[in-house]
Amino acid sequence: MDRTSIRHKPMIGMAAFLLACLLAWAAPLPASGETVLRPPSAAGLANGDPLMLEEGWTVYRDALVPAARFGGGCSLSFAGLEAEHVTLPDIWGPALTTRVSTGHGTATYCLDLALPQTSQALALSLGTTRSVYAIYAVSRGRYGELEVQSLHRNGDPSRAEGIVAVNPTAPVIPLPHDLRQFRLVVQLANYVHKQGGIVDVPSIGFLQKMDSAERRASALPTALALVLVLVAILTLVVGRSTSNPRGHLIFAALCATSALRVVLVSNLIWDYLPSFPEARKYDLEYFSLFLVAPAYYAFICYLFREGRVVWVDKLIYGVSAVFCLFALLVAPFMAPGTVTLLREPFQLLWAVIILAVGVTILRTLLMEKEARRDALAVLLAAMVYFAYEVLTSMKIIGASMELSNLLIVFVTMLHIRAFMLKYRRVEGERDTLHRTLRDANAVLEARADELTRALMAAEQASLAKSEFLATMSHELRTPLNAIIGFSETMKLEVFGPLGHGKYAEYAKDINNSGTHLLDLVSDILDISRVESGTDALNEEEVCIESVARAVLAATAAQAGKAEVVCRLDADAGLPPVFADERKIRQILTNLVGNAIKFNVPGGTVAVTLARDESGYRIAVADTGIGIVAEDIPKALARFGQLEDQFRRKYEGLGLGLPIVQVLTEQHGGHFAIESTPGRGTTVTITLPRERCLPSAPDLACAAG
The missing domain is CATH 2.60.120.260 (Galactose-binding domain-like)
Structure with missing residues (x-):
């Protein structure tokens, strides 16, 4: 390559050169x-x-x-x-x-x-x-x-x-x-x-003038390479202080590869290594060309298509990588100058790059107003360089080292200008986004403070409600116990006949209503204690099978009245558990009571006890009316009712399942409910396996 030719050869230069060779070959010789x-x-x-x-x-x-x-x-x-x-x-x-x-x-x-x-x-x-x-x-x-x-x-x-x-x-x-x-x-x-x-x-001229031109021809590429290296270093230094240095790295890579290209094409390598092999110099020279092309394309993509990778990008980077690997690793082991065979194929890749860059710049000029100045700077650089190549190839102007170096400096300055415009625009967008985020964060913090205050007020209200319910439930229990006791005495006519038969019937109704009201008050008191955190477990060894049989016996009258059959299915050799017996009994009572209440005449209630890898499993299944899936969360809510409270068919405040859920969680267990409308509901309580105790001979868990 010529010492006075340090520019990259695009397609137009080669086309003009080939045309000149063709005309020279076709001209008649003497x-x-x-x-x-x-x-x-x-x-x-x-x-x-x-x-x-x-x-x-x-x-x-x-x-x-x-x-x-x-x-x-x-x-x-x-x-x-x-x-x-x-x-x-x-x-x-x-x-x-x-x-x-x-x-x-x-x-x-x-x-x-x-x-x-x-x-x-x-x-x-x-x-x-x-x-x-x-x-x-x-x-x-x-x-x-x-x-x-x-x-x-x-x-x-x-x-x-x-x-x-x-x-x-x-x-x-x-x-x-x-x-x-x-x-x-x-x-x-x-x-x-x-x-x-x-x-x-060749040319002949005055020695002093030609020697001076020769020194300039040697010094200018050196100065240009040093300038490009300095720009690359400064770009990296500036990029280290930014939050996103990707653009700085790309531009620094473009400047560094351009400096390498200048050094190798201008034959500076022989000024420092006189015996450097010419064939290896060609390999490195083409290697620098194969690096400059994708670096320039990556710079254009950063300016106008950041973040998007399309198939053309993969093609350009992939083919360039293949060329680079060939020049660096394969060509040194082949015949000298083999790498020069890649010049024309690589010019096809240059054509693809020029086309892709042209489309990108045109799209930016037409559709992206913010990046229009960046695109104009890059377009001006490309047009100046293209015009220079055309004019020198057509011999309209002569190629010179001074003009070539000035052109490269001018094109580099235009690219720096485009890069700075892009950087300032991105920084401006970042500052705007930062201000927007800061304002939004201030609004969110204000809303968070409001929500915190609202949450504290809600927690205080909930605590006050729980304390009120606990106090009222405790105060209601004393008169209710008196009402239940006296009505029971009157119903049984302990102190003699009441007289008219209606009095006994009324006493029975008073007793039943008082008992029902006492159960409701007890449920409210239980759930209030759990929510307020004042309820503690009284843990001991519990035989759940015995508790289940006692619960079924206690609810036998209710089941008979509802024409429902209850049964217990328990695996053999079930171990006792470490739990609160009263609360286990309450869990089973609520589940069996709900299963009977929401069943149909002729239905069944099955209580299944088993142990598996997850722990001790208690399942209560009925063949009743069931619940649709979207109503299950409502059934688990405090005081949740699936029917209108003035038209509902079933009595209760809707605390049965919520109490079961919180008591299960107190034991560290897992609560699950499955239901199909018209086919029934299955509620499964799984106590953690850590609560299962080794079987104790003195703890009666058998039937009887």
């Missing part, structure tokens, strides 16, 4: 021996302009002709040599090929020169050759003797196939002061690139 040489005019050299050595060259393909043979002129008539007249650049081998050896071979170039006399020293600039070369000046001495002077060489072209370390870029070559009329002979041998030949137009 017949062998026909003299059409047009030596370059040296008129402009006296004015300080360089003499461009484009025309007048004679080339001998596949031959390294000794310089001494050109003593009589550039046209030779030796057997086996065929002269061909060309205009430079002269490139061997097609650009689009599957074989790296298409440009391999040798050639000898010859040009007659007549330079004006000048007091200033002259110099020759050959540019990039991609080859092992030797440059000679053939002239006649003062007495007509043949003189062959070696101007410069980077190796022996006759042994080029064995050379792996060579700098193919010729420096500025000083010409002898008395050398004004001579033949310039260049021997080339290329075995490291798919295209050989003289790829630049």
